[in-house]
Amino acid sequence: xxGVTQTPRxxxxxxxxxxxxxxxxxxxxxxxxxxxxxxGQGLQFLFEYFSETQRNKGNFPGRFSGRxxxxxxxxxxxxxxxxxxxxxxxxxxSLEGYGYTFGSGTRLTVV
Amino acid sequence: AQSVTxxxxxxxxxxxxxxxxxxxxxxxxxxxxxxxVQYPNQGLQLLLKYLSGSTLxxxxxxxxxxxxxxxxxxxxxxxxxxxxxxxxxxCAANTDKxxxxxxxxxxxxx
Numbered sequence: 001x002x003g004v005t006q007t008p009r010x011x012x013x014x015x016x017x018x019x020x021x022x023x024x025x026x027x028x029x030x031x032x033x034x035x036x037x038x039x040g041q042g043l044q045f046l047f048e049y050f051s052e053t054q055r056n057k058g059n060f061p062g063r064f065s066g067r068x069x070x071x072x073x074x075x076x077x078x079x080x081x082x083x084x085x086x087x088x089x090x091x092x093x094s095l096e097g098y099g100y101t102f103g104s105g106t107r108l109t110v111v
Numbered sequence: 112a113q114s115v116t117x118x119x120x121x122x123x124x125x126x127x128x129x130x131x132x133x134x135x136x137x138x139x140x141x142x143x144x145x146x147x148v149q150y151p152n153q154g155l156q157l158l159l160k161y162l163s164g165s166t167l168x169x170x171x172x173x174x175x176x177x178x179x180x181x182x183x184x185x186x187x188x189x190x191x192x193x194x195x196x197x198x199x200x201x202c203a204a205n206t207d208k209x210x211x212x213x214x215x216x217x218x219x220x221x
Contacts, residue, residue: 043211102154
């Protein structure tokens, strides 16, 4: 059974640019959550999608957005990148919240 | 509001010694509780979870945790650690979303 796949693994962007990260969940999982991990703030919840609908949202500015497709794959977009957006972005898929399986993450560096 | 507290940011221990990583949660509703491990440059791997039932939960790699509702704790234990257990450990609680503690760095010395 394939795990959660996140692409790309590493990304370098310039301030002001935008970026799109991709997450393919475990087959059959309809819930996809996104987290930002930084040394200073730890693991922070961004948002969760379930069956193409945003079900929950964390306390991030509107520059952070996401969507989920009919095959449960999800994308996360960050517009107008800031240096502080440099982080490891983790995606997790879940079968109705009873356990979250995480991908290896996308390491975003904003320069 | 739901929150998770990991009291120890770092725990140094010698190989083959026992270890306990502490986790307390606060929630006004029933929660599901989890422990994850993160190795350098990797994502999070689920060690164990408590959903309901027996309060002693056994996980992978010889780890176990005990759910204590009266003390709102979910401490992680291992009777004998290995060098390979060196990693960051995160406690998490889920009601409507998964909330993490700040992590505990377990450093195992030979």
